[in-house]
Amino acid sequence: MKMLSDKITCLILSCSKFSDLWDGNVKLFNENWPDKDFGTFIVTDGPVDVKYPGVGIIAAGEGVEWSERLSLALKQVRTEFVFVTMDDYYLVKPVDSQRIADLVALMGKEGYDYLRLYPRPKRATREEVPGYKGVYHVDTTCNYSVNLYSGIWRRSFLEYAIREPKTAWDFEVSLSKTATEYNAKCICSYNDEYSILDVVRKGKILHRANRYFKKHPGIYSGDRPLQSWRYEAGLWIKTMFGRHSSGALHAFLKKVYLFFGGVSYINNNKEQ
Numbered sequence: 001m002k003m004l005s006d007k008i009t010c011l012i013l014s015c016s017k018f019s020d021l022w023d024g025n026v027k028l029f030n031e032n033w034p035d036k037d038f039g040t041f042i043v044t045d046g047p048v049d050v051k052y053p054g055v056g057i058i059a060a061g062e063g064v065e066w067s068e069r070l071s072l073a074l075k076q077v078r079t080e081f082v083f084v085t086m087d088d089y090y091l092v093k094p095v096d097s098q099r100i101a102d103l104v105a106l107m108g109k110e111g112y113d114y115l116r117l118y119p120r121p122k123r124a125t126r127e128e129v130p131g132y133k134g135v136y137h138v139d140t141t142c143n144y145s146v147n148l149y150s151g152i153w154r155r156s157f158l159e160y161a162i163r164e165p166k167t168a169w170d171f172e173v174s175l176s177k178t179a180t181e182y183n184a185k186c187i188c189s190y191n192d193e194y195s196i197l198d199v200v201r202k203g204k205i206l207h208r209a210n211r212y213f214k215k216h217p218g219i220y221s222g223d224r225p226l227q228s229w230r231y232e233a234g235l236w237i238k239t240m241f242g243r244h245s246s247g248a249l250h251a252f253l254k255k256v257y258l259f260f261g262g263v264s265y266i267n268n269n270k271e272q
Contacts, residue, residue, distance in 0.1 A: 003037055003097050007104050008152065009077045010040040012055075013070065013168070014087035019048060020222035021087045021199065026052045027219065033095040042087070043073040065165035074159055081107065082158055085150040085196075090219070092212070093195035100193060104152060106132060107187075113157035114138075114179065116188040118149035118196070129187055138186040140179040146186055148172050150194050157184055201227055201235065 012025060022042060029040070030053065041056045045064055048057055058076065060069040074082070081104055106129070107115055116138065119125075124145035126137040138145050148168065161171070161178045179186055199209040199220075204227035213220045 003035075003101050004104065005037040005039075007079055007101070008038050008081045008083045009079045010036075010038060010083040010085070011058075011070070011073050011077075012040070012042045012085055012087055013066075013148075014042055014044050015066075015069075016044055016046045016048065018087045018200070019044070019050070020224065021220070022050070022052070023221070024199075024213075024219040025087055025090055026055050028091045030054060032091045032093060033097070035097050036095075037097075038079070038083075039077075041073060041076075043069050045069060066168045067162050067164070067166040067171050070171075071159070071162045074155060074162075077155055080155055082153045082155050083151075084148070084153055084158070085194075086148060088199035089150055089196040090199055090209075090212075091194065092197045093192070095194060099191075100152075103135075103189065103193070106135075107152065107154065111185055112187050113154040113182070113184040114146055114151060114186040115153075116147070116149055116151040116186070117194040118151070119188065119190045120147070120149065121145065125188060134191040135187055135189045138188050140176050140184060140186055143176055144172070146175040146179045146184070148175075150196055151188075157182060200224070201231065204228075204231075207232060 012029075014022065026042075036054070039056070040054060041058045042052075043058045043060070045060055046062045047059045050057065058069075058073045060072045064072070103115060106112065110129075121142065121144050124139045124142035126139050129135040129137060140146060148171075157179075160182055161175060163174075163178075166174070178184075197209055197212055198206060200206065203224065205213075205220075205224045206227050207229070209220075210226060
């Protein structure tokens with residue numbers, strides 16, 4: 001029975017410099033979502049000679065900017081909704097397809113344009129959606145309220161967001177403003193429907209991911225260096241305090257985070 005095949009298409013955004021992450025990403029994606037029945041594609045730049053079961057490759061070409069690669073991939077999407085995730089967001093818990101189908105149905109019925117499946121930033125969270133425990137409306141006037149954590153987008157809204165060639169960093173920075181201009185209806189879920197392991201920041205493996213790889217041999221076999229403890233300390237500060245702060249306190253904590261080497265919510269910043 002078809003559940004999501006005519007509803008969503010999954011795009012895993014990447015580039016050739018991060019192709020060492022693909023094996024583990026696809027392995028965990030297929031293992032933890034074995035009954036997925038929708039099209040899934042890795043979106044990259046240069047041509048690659050690799051094949052994965054159930055996952056295709058969309059190669060936009062060398063020198064094509066991040067947002068242009070996304071735009072090209074969307075031209076091949078025929079579904080109303082697009083599930084967007086990143087190459088280093090490793091799926092580590094089983095996904096309930098019926099739950100995802102219910103959320104997509106909610107988006108279609110109520111006209112929602114964006115559903116974030118990650119509870120950050122919490123300061124953008126507003127009232128709960130009636131009848132959907134743990135699903136909340138999003139205040140798009142908050143910076144990063146719409147971001148590149150794993151989530152479901154209405155294709156028309158995602159297409160609108162691509163105004164000009166941009167890096168992943170610049171694209172993400174612009175999203176909350178774009179959502180406000182579009183008058184997008186945005187929601188987020190705190191129910192852990194898509195549980196991820198964040199693997200890379202600024203091109204280096206995070207320590208938590210490294211511990212996971214040691215416990216689960218065969219997931220990652222690349223040779224990326226470990227991220228520094230200083231950077232991760234700054235990331236911890238941002239995560240623990242920034243999500244609950246506002247105004248002057250938030251600005252101060254952001255400066256502390258930047259001092260420790262932080263850049264953005266997303267993992268690869270301008271490297272992609």
